Amino acid sequence: MERSTSSNSQTTSLKSFLEQGDAPVPRAEDTAKVFKRRSNVHLQKSMQLLNEAVSPLLNRTSRTPRGNLRYFTSVDTPDISEALKFTPRKREQTKNFKQPQPTRSPFSRTMPPFNGENTEMTLGEVQLTQDLTNMTYIDDDDPGKKVSGSLFEEFSEALKRSAAPHQAMNLLQDYKSVCEDQVTMLKKLMNGLVRNESKFNKTLSTYETLKFEKETWTLFHCLYKDRLEMEEKENEYMENDWEGEDNKTLVWALSEQNIVTRLFEKDSVVRQSQLVVDWLETCSDESYYGEKANFFIEQPVAWENTLHNLQKQKQGVKSSMTRCITEMDPDAPCRQKLSPDDLDQEDEKYFLRNLFVLIRAGKLEKAQNLCQACGQPWRAATLEGWRLFHDPNYYNSTNVDDVRDIEGNPQRDIWKSVCWGMANEPSLDQHEKAVYAALSGNLQAVLPVCTSWMDYLWAYFKVMVDTKVEQEVRLLRTVNRKLDSVPQSFEEIELTPHRIFEDIAASIDENVRLESENRYHVIQKYVILGDISALVEVMYNWVQTSKTILPDHLIRLMAHIVLFLRSIGHGCKEDLCEAILEAFVENLIRNKHKDIVAHYVASLSPAAQVQWYATFLEEIEGQEERQKHLQKAEEEGLDVALITKTVVERIRMRDSGSAFPENSLAPDLVITEEDTARINAIDWLIFDEAHRPEALKQANAIMRSFIVVKKHAAARQVFEKLPSDTIDVVYRMWYHQTGSGELLPCDHNAIREYLCTRAYLDAVESFNDWFNLFHKEQPTKPSSVNVGASFTDRVAFEHKMKQFNLEKERWMHNLLVQTKTTRDRIYNVLLFADGGWLVDTVEDPEVDESRQHQMCQLRKLHLPNLCLNLHTVLHSSGLYPEAVQIADVVASELHQLYKNFDKVAMQHLLIQIGRSSSSLLDENKDPLGYDMV
Structure with a gap:
């Protein structure tokens, strides 16, 4: 179609329109x-x-x-x-x-x-x-x-x-x-x-x-x-x-x-x-x-302005437009070399x-x-x-x-x-x-x-x-x-x-x-080209080099692109896709989008699922909220047992490089916020009874870490976190699974360690109670009155003395009871049945070298100190023969406690036993505590 041909009819109609004088009249005069x-x-x-x-x-x-x-x-x-x-x-x-x-x-x-x-x-x-x-x-x-x-x-x-x-x-x-x-x-x-x-x-x-x-x-x-x-x-x-x-x-x-x-x-x-x-x-x-x-x-x-000027010219009115077209057809400007x-x-x-x-x-x-x-x-x-x-x-x-x-x-x-x-x-x-x-x-x-x-x-x-x-x-x-x-x-x-x-x-x-x-x-470019490999590589490079500055919505877009490509079978370079999804999960955790973390963690590989969801759960507080997110993990098909185990391990391994103290029974250190977090970590494993065996093992590990740094109160809190029926639940769960009463070696040893820890904490608490009773609660004898004191003062003094004698008698009785209790509880540790304290009785094919090392160190650290504290209790209470007999217990081949003593600890114990022997000689008794014939 030629342009001039298309406009002929239009030009004719416009000319007739001009001749009829019906051209548009400008509004408001010439405006x-x-x-x-x-x-x-x-x-x-x-x-x-x-x-x-x-x-x-x-x-x-x-x-x-x-x-x-x-x-x-x-x-x-x-x-x-x-x-x-x-x-x-x-x-x-x-x-x-x-x-x-x-x-x-x-x-x-x-x-x-x-x-x-x-x-x-x-x-x-x-x-x-x-x-x-x-x-x-x-x-x-x-x-x-x-x-x-x-x-x-x-x-x-x-x-x-x-x-x-x-x-x-x-x-x-x-x-x-x-x-x-x-x-x-x-x-x-x-x-x-x-x-x-x-x-x-x-x-x-x-x-x-x-x-x-x-x-x-x-x-x-x-x-x-x-x-x-x-x-x-x-x-x-x-x-x-x-x-x-x-x-x-x-x-x-x-x-x-x-x-x-x-x-x-x-x-x-x-x-x-x-x-x-x-x-x-x-x-x-x-x-x-x-x-x-x-x-x-x-x-x-x-x-319309050009048309108006042409209309005025036709009526005889002069126009100032000298370079204006004289015809109204569309081709007029090109043909006449003029303009409207x-x-x-x-x-x-x-x-x-x-x-x-x-x-x-x-x-x-x-x-x-x-x-x-x-x-x-x-x-x-x-x-x-x-x-x-x-x-x-x-x-x-x-x-x-x-x-x-x-x-x-x-x-x-x-x-x-x-x-x-x-x-x-x-x-x-x-x-x-x-x-x-x-x-x-x-x-x-x-x-x-x-x-x-x-x-x-x-x-x-x-x-x-x-x-x-x-x-x-x-x-x-x-x-x-x-x-x-x-x-x-x-x-x-x-x-x-x-x-x-x-x-x-x-x-x-x-x-x-x-x-x-x-x-x-760039994303649109590769989508149009259909080059999925290049698209994934580019998004991966952004995540690796600019993850901290990428907009949150862009990271979300990239993750959902990866998920979409996976869903239609167009996925590629899974390791790069995994990194992109991990960046998005990290972004969700950082921005507190808690309710949807489980859903996107489920799109990762099994190993990454455990690590990222454990990272997420570490910061969750409150029992109800923890239980809610564990339930979401179950709904998404995550390995809740392994995740909760990883959470507890992550928390308990924080600042785990503390040195062993010289005296494990020194006054307890202050429980810090980090300690509290480690204590509360056990909560992750007690929501479901199926996780109770793991809860027992993790609690033992946390208590070992507290005992080694003398935080016995913190260890007691961990102990109390476990329900009292934990051992029964472990046996019952195993029986339901296998129909056998013989536990796995690791579970059997965990129960034994749990009992050892309880015995140790009871001994420590009993010693602390004796120490407070002996040094802080002993009645104070009233001051004697002067020779020239009045009758009223003498009567009051006699009354105070009666009260003192009654309180002292009561105190001595309580001290004797507490001394026997403390003695028995310390002996429960020193003479722990079936091989000794913190000694496994069942050989585990998959032995945990770290655990074995820790228990060995705890024996060397605490058994000598327990012997010294037992001697202190018996000697201070006047039970010198029993204090001297500690040497027989240490030297006994049945329990072989001497193997846990180094040269310095053994010398210190013998010096203390020597004091008790001297006290027996002062009382005209046998220096080794035996009855005189």
């Missing part, structure tokens, strides 16, 4: 409508600046286009067979573009008529904004982070709802919807914040991050829906004979739609490239539509800019309505020429009388040639050239008006699809005429997805090059 509009615009801008000073609103355009994807339908199953079939249009419809048919190819969507951007908020939106403004988190330092924190739980719920592989598309749709809801909420939240403040900037950063994520999940949905469906049909396509008899018929090749439909069916690269174009168009930023574009409604006519009125030129630029924005967003129907609203229906017609030709009457064999209208443009090759020439015309506005270049595949004419990475990507992929379609049509279409040749530069274009991304990364536009490094764009 043009555009002038009034500009005045209103300036006034509105002034009011807006004033309004922003009081209550600023969000009005910032991101570098990367974004948009509402409400009308994006490519996420549904694409029907390639109907990809390029469009509703035929009657002749009267061709003249009137009031209701043009849907124009999207190959995946159409329905758009409402163009009526400009509705910038006013609805009542519900206003209410929502007020509610958000009044929320308590509006005073938070980072309200956006606080509001979007719920995304982690919402993603977890979505993952649980759609865990099956066949629900993968539902899962992606849920991810996208959740992000979209958060983006809407954050946008309204920012309306209540003051611009340029710290909290506004932080919230804006979160808003942009979630916008990128929403677009990424949408890309995943549309591409992987196609890829998964193609995997299922791969064998069918391989067996299909595309060069069969049906495809070689002359009738079949007459339809460009048939040819391109087959191209989309057989060539996954072209089909998915069109999906990328469709996705990029739906992501086009809505902020582009912030200004009213339909500013000619009452009298839709192009160049200055105001009309400005309006034209504004109109063309909005027109390109609509084309960029894939809103061709809106673009055509805009052309009509601005008095340029001829331009709306030029936007129709790209449609693929199809005559349905060739394929209608059911009803011969049913004649249908022809679809598409039979001279599309001529139209494309004209558009290509217009795109290379230097005198035309760059946005006008870009409009026709985008429709005809002229890449170099589109790029000058592209300002972002996504704009460049859209231009490249749109041209690549157009090139492939044109090549296929020219190769297979059967026509009775020679097709108009395409420019040489068009034939030389050999774009591939990989080359496209390389060219964009090397763009001369610095902003585009910087955006190419945006992490979300």
Whole structure:
């Protein structure tokens, strides 16, 4: 279609319109409508600046286009067979573009008529904004982070709802919807914040991050829906004979739609490239539509100021416009080498800019309505020429009388040639050239008006699809005429997805090059390329090098990408994927998303599950909360027994390098917070009786660590943490499992150690009680009265002495009882049955060398001290013969206690026994404690 031909009827109608004198009359005398509009615009801008000073609103355009994807339908199953079939249009419809048919190819969507951007908020939106403004988190330092924190739980719920592989598309749709809801909420939240403040900037950063994520999940949905469906049909396509008899018929090749439909069916690269174009168009930023574009409604006519000047000249009024066109047809500026009125030129630029924005967003129907609203229906017609030709009457064999209208443009090759020439015309506005270049595949004419990475990507992929379609049509279409040749530069274009991304990364536009490094764009790049290995490697490198500075939402996105790829069987490089998931689990733990940690830990390898969930549980306090998270672990199938064991081991191994004290029965040290944490760690193992054997072993280990540093009170608290029926439970659980009463060697030895520890703690407590009774509770003898004291004083003294004698007698009795109790309890340790204190009686094939070493050291540390303390008790109580007999106990080969003494300890004990022998000699008794004959 030639441009001059398309405008002849329009020129004739405009001339007759002038002759009739019915041209539009400017409103308010000679004031043009555009002038009034500009005045209103300036006034509105002034009011807006004033309004922003009081209550600023969000009005910032991101570098990367974004948009509402409400009308994006490519996420549904694409029907390639109907990809390029469009509703035929009657002749009267061709003249009137009031209701043009849907124009999207190959995946159409329905758009409402163009009526400009509705910038006013609805009542519900206003209410929502007020509610958000009044929320308590509006005073938070980072309200956006606080509001979007719920995304982690919402993603977890979505993952649980759609865990099956066949629900993968539902899962992606849920991810996208959740992000979209958060983006809407954050946008309204920012309306209540003051611009340029710290909290506004932080919230804006979160808003942009979630916008990128929403677009990424949408890309995943549309591409992987196609890829998964193609995997299922791969064998069918391989067996299909595309060069069969049906495809070689002359009738079949007459339809460009048939040819391109087959191209989309057989060539996954072209089909998915069109999906990328469709996705990029739906992501086009809505902020582009912030200004009213339909500013000619009452009298839709192009160049109204120029028309008004020509009308005045016809009436004999002189005009100052000497360089103005004298005819109103669209080709007049090029033909006459003149221009319209200055105001009309400005309006034209504004109109063309909005027109390109609509084309960029894939809103061709809106673009055509805009052309009509601005008095340029001829331009709306030029936007129709790209449609693929199809005559349905060739394929209608059911009803011969049913004649249908022809679809598409039979001279599309001529139209494309004209558009290509217009795109290379230097005198035309760059946005006008870009409009026709985008429709005809002229890449170099589109790029000058592209300002972002996504704009460049859209231009490249749109041209690549157009090139492939044109090549296929020219190769297979059967026509009775020679097709108009395409420019040489068009034939030389050999774009591939990989080359496209390389060219964009090397763009001369610095902003585009910087955006190419945006992490979300990098993810989108590899998703489009289908290079999963490279995507995983890149995400892994981010985690390894920038884990501490990566946004929380980006880490969440990467983890869910890995989980999605696993679910559909496209996982790779499991060690790298594991590292990404571990980074996300660590992020959840750090940010206190406690309720969902178990769910994501379950996606790790068994060894990592134990380590990470144990790390998480270490910081959990409170019995109810601990039990809740253990229950969640069971629901997710985690090894709770091994996890709780690991938790206790981690806690008890903290600061475990303390040196052995010289005197284990010295006054107890203060119990620190770390000690309390180690004591309470046993709680993890007593929720379930099945874990009681492990609880016993871990309690023994913790008590050993406390006893070695003289923290006997702390060891007693650990002992009391274990239920009193622990030994019975261990036997019962083993019997239920095996039906045998013979325990495992490790369990048998753990019970024996538990009894040894109890005996030792009883001995220590008894000695402490004796020590306090002997040194602190002994009655004090009252002071004697003077010789010349009064009768009253003497009577009072006698009364005090009676009281003293009674208390001393009572004290001596208690001391004797406590002495015997302490003696017996210490002997229970020194003479512990079946081999001695802290000595295993059953050989364990899997011996714990560390435990054996600790018990040996405890014997050498505490048994000599117990002997010394026993001597102190007996000697101080006057039981010298028993004190001397300690030497026989130590020297006995039955118990071999002497093996636990070093030279210094033995010398010290003998010195003390020597004191008792001296006391016996002072009483004229045998020095060794034997009865005299």
